[in-house]
Amino acid sequence: MKPLFLLLAIFLGLSACDKPTQSSGEDHSVAATTEKPASIDGDSETTDKPDSADDDFVWTPERFADVQIIRYQIPGFDELKPRQKALVYYLVQAGLAGRDILWDQNYRHNLSIRRALEAIMSGEQGSGDEWDALSTYARRVFFSNGIHHHYAGDKFIPGFTKDYFLDLLEAASGELNADAVAAMFDPGLDNKKVSQDATGDLVKDSATNYYDPDITDTEVTAFYAAMEHNDASRPTLLGLNSKVVRLEDGSLAEKRWKVDGMYGEAIAEIITWLEKAVTVAENQAQGDALKLLIEYYKTGSLETWDQYNIAWVTATEGDVDYIQSFIEVYQDPKGYKGAYESIVQIKDFEASRRMQKVANDAQWFEDHSTIDPAHKKDKVVGISYNVVSVAGESGDASPSTPIGVNLPNSNWIRAEHGSKSVSLGNIVNAYGHASDPGLLAEFAHDEEEILLNEEHKELAGKLRTALHEVIGHASGKLEPGVGTPKETLKNYSSPLEEARADLVALYFLMDPKLVEMGLIPSLDVGKAAYDSFILNGLMLQLRRIESGNTIEQAHMRNRQMVAAWVYEKGLAKSDDTFIDSSEAETKDAISKVNLEGKTYFEINDYEKVRSLFGELLKEVQRIKSQGDYQAGQDLIETYGVQVDQDIHQQVLDRSEPLNIPPYGGFINPKLTPVLNEAGEMIDVTVSYPTDFVQQMLEYGRDHSFLPDYN
C-alpha cells in the first residue's frame, strides 16, 4: 500500500489519510477494518505526558533548495524496558545496514557519486558561489538518496562546472569513473528517475536500476507474463526482490537480492542485526516473524516472503514493531520491484489510549450522528487505528518519510489475515512544529484565530485523526442490494469516502460529549479545528496547484467540496427570512472578508457551521448508502474541482514571500548502546543530532556495505 506522504507546506488541516502524491492510491479504510485491535497494556500510564515539553528543541535546523530539514523526538522511549530498547536498537541498525541498497536501486551510478560527494563534503568547507552550489547539490543528493529529485524524479542540474568538481575531488583524494561523471553533468543522460511518458518506453526511459539499461518495456512484460503462479488465488509478488538483467545470449534473467546474490554484502549485515533482534523479541510471534524475514533474506523465496508477512501482520502484541525489506513498488515503472526501506516504531501509548477511548464509545457516536436512521449501524465497532512513534528510518523512508503506512501489499494476505495500518505520530507532530507560523499570520483573519490555533492545533489535529479513522470510516451502512462504493460511485468513491470520514470528525469535534469524555478541555479545540479546516479547504491547499489548473487530487477535492459547500449554505442571503443585504456579512455562518485587497474567511457562527457539517454528512452518507452516482458527481464537480481564480492567485502571491519549502525530511535520532564492564548492552540512550550533512556522512562511513558497481 502506498505510504502516505506529507508535503510540509500543507500541514494545516491535515488528515492522516492525506496522500499528497499524485496517484489516487487505494482507500486504506477498507483494509483498516480488518485490522486486529491494538492491545492497551499496563505500561501506558507512564507515558502520559506531552511529547514536546522541551521548548528549546530546535525542530527545523536547516533549509536548502526546496527542502526543510526537521528533527523528531521519540516520546516514550525512556519508558521502554532495557530489553525493548535493545530490540529497537538492533532493528534500527538492521535498517541502516541496507541503506546502500536503495541508493543503487534508484540509479546505477548513485553509490559512486555519493562516495565522491562524501569525500568532498568530509573535507574542509570551501567558499564562494560555486562551492555553495556544490554544497547544495550534495545536500539534495543526500536527501534524495541519489541524483534525481526524491519526489519529482528529475535529475538535479549541477550549478558548478565539471572542472570545479573534479578539482575538488582530486584534492579530497576521491575518485569517480567517467560514466558517473557524465551521468552527473550530461543533461541528456538518464534525466528522469521514473518515466511517466507513455509515448516512450517506460522501462528504457527510466533511470531506476531495476532493469539493465537496454531492456525494454515489451521485454519485461513478456518476461513476467511467462512466469506462472502456482496458486492463482494466492499469488506471490512476482519480481519483488530482483533486478532483471540481460544474459550473454540476449535473454532476460532475474538477479535476486539475497545473502548469496545481488546486494549480498548489505543483506548479510541486515541478517546479523536481525538475528540479534530475535534474541530480545518481545514475544514468540514477533520472534517467529523475524526468523522468517531472515529466512527470506537468505533464500530470496517469495513464498517465504508471504509466510513472513502473515507472521508479521498477526504479531500484534508488543510495543515495538518495524517495517523492513523491499516493500513499495512505486519507483518501478512496471510496479514489480520493491524499494528497500526500514521504519522502526514503538507504540504511542498516549494516542493509543485516546483511540481506545473513542472506540469504546463508537456506538454513542453512531447513535448521535446526523445520518438517516436507515443508514446507521445497529452495532458499530470502532476501527482500530494505531499511532506509533518512529525510532529510526532508513532507505526509501528516509530522510523523506511517510506519515502513515498500511501493509502488507499482498491483497490476498490482507483479505485472509488482515493488515497493519499505522500513523507515525511523532513525525506528524514534528511537521506541525516545523510549519511556518508566518503562513497563519498571513492568512488568519485575526489574532484570536492565531492564538486559538497555537494553543489547540496539536490536540485538534490528533483528535480529528482519531475521530476520522476510528469512527468516521467505521460509521454507516449500505442499503440492501446496493453495490460497493467502488462499483456505484466509481472515481468519486474515494473523495466521498474521505469527505464522510472528515465530516464525522468535524461534526463531533464541537460536541460537548468530547469534553465530558475528557478528550478535550473545552470546545475551543473544536473551534481551532474548524478554523483550520475552512482556511485550508478554501485557501491554503491551493498553494499546491499551479495557476490556471483545477483540483485533481482526491483528498484536495474532498476538502474544498466540504468547505465550499458549508460556506455557500451558510450564507445569510440563502435564508428566505433575510431581508437587508447590508447585514449579510455578519449573518453569514462564514464570512468572506476583504481587507486592503486581501481575502480572509472568518467563522461567525460555529454552531451553524457544525449543523451544516451534520447536514452534509447526512447527504454524503445517503449517496454512499444508495450508491447515488449522479448526486456524488454533482457534489464533487460543483464544489470540489473548479478553483476561484482570484483567491488562487492571492494564495500564490501572498505565500510566495514566506518562502516556505514544499518538502520536508528528517534527521534521525541517534541511538547509543550503554555497555557494562563485560561489554554487554544494558541500556540504550537517545540523542538528537542537529546537523543533516554530518548524519549523512556518518551513515556513509559506518553503515555502507556495498561496493561501487559502476
Ligand SMILES: [Zn+2]
Ligand atoms: Zn480517511
